[in-house]
Amino acid sequence: MMHDDQVHMNANTVRGMIIDQFPEYRHERIKQLNTIGTVNAIFRIGSSVAARFPLRAMNPVECAEMLRKEAAAMTEFAKHSPVATPQPLGLGQPSTFYPMPWAVQSWIEGEIATPNGLATSTAFALDIADLIATLRAADTHGRRFAGQGRGGNLPNHDAWMEVCFRNSDGLLDVARLRRMWARLRELPPSGPAVMSHRDLIPANLLVHDGRLVGVLDAGGFGPADPALDLVAAWHLLDRDRREIVRRHLGSDEVEWKRGAAWAFQQAMGLVWYYERTNPRMSALGRNTLARLLDDLEA
Incomplete structure (x- = not known):
């Protein structure tokens, strides 16, 4: 169990829910996937569909609203993404065995990227840069940052970072990392909001x-x-x-360092939180922090 509020899930029961609510899939093979994801349990349905069951308990009405918003964001993201991305196909309902709504979406073929698998690939770096540039060019339609999660004011994350520093004692060089955050958190804004995937791990x-x-998990677009x-x-290259990405996007010093700050904020939470329950996600945090420290020393 990765979370204190994680919902217990029986794979056989979930398969039954999928077949009951989406009988068109009753002849398809339904298999739970062993992923490093921390938000949803994923079940593959046949060769072209996936079902996603939120892992953390929440009010069913609020969960349904969240999934509807995610579906709308996924649809918008698909209009701009230069590569394939899942599309929403339906919304499942709670049952006696699983207390929240859940989502059905299309399946995209490909191998999950790893922190070091393509770290030295110029072609892949340019793919990442092209993705970011294309998303930035999308119209915000006058929308602004919603004020939740990463993507707004860096000092707003001070309390969370303090939790991370305390829980990382004995795991990381906390004194050194505190000094790093003290510098990064003071960076000024780098420009008006642009459209963003918001979780390019x-x-x-x-x-x-x-x-x-x-590209997966575009529900936060x-x-x-x-x-x-x-x-x-920093997660991948x-x-x-990284310098190729920076040059391709034309990032100035402030924008580039703020990117490092957001990567730092995310990585600090991964190491300690998932140390025992999701070692691959914890290792991602360590790997990213090593790259950030390498940049700092350079």
Whole structure:
């Protein structure tokens, strides 16, 4: 169990719910996937569909509203993404065995990216840069950052970072990392909000033959700090390939460092929170922090 409020889920029961509510899939093979995801349990349905069951308990009405908003964001994202991305297909209802709504969406083929698998690939770095540039060019339609999560004011995350520093004692060089955050949190805004995926971690990117072929979890697509999607550079690329991304996007010093700040904020939470329950996600945090410290020393 990764979360204190995680919902217990029986795979056989879930298969029954899928067949009962979406009988068109009754002859398809339904298999739970072993992913590093931390938000949803994923069940693959046949070769072209997936069902996503939220892992953390929440009010069913609020969950349904969240899933509807995510579906709208996914649909908007697909209009702009230069690569394939899942599309919403339906909304499942709670049952006696699972207390919240859940989502059905299309399946995208590809291999999940890893922190180091394509870290030295110039072609992949350019794919990442093209993705970010294309999303930034999308119209915000006058929307602004909603004020929740990453993508707004860096000092708003001080309390969470303090939790991370306290829980990372004995795992990381906390004194050094505190000094790093003290500098990063003071960075000024780098420009007006642009459209952003808002979670470009390896687990949300699909690759094939060394190229980016798909983007997952686009339900958070919306306006945010222009630097936010730059987290992908530290999660996925070595220093030389990061520089390629920076040059391609024309990021100035402030924007680039704010990208580092958001990657730092995310990575600090991954190491300690998932140390025992999701080692691959914890390792991603360590890997990203190592790259950030390498940049700092450079």
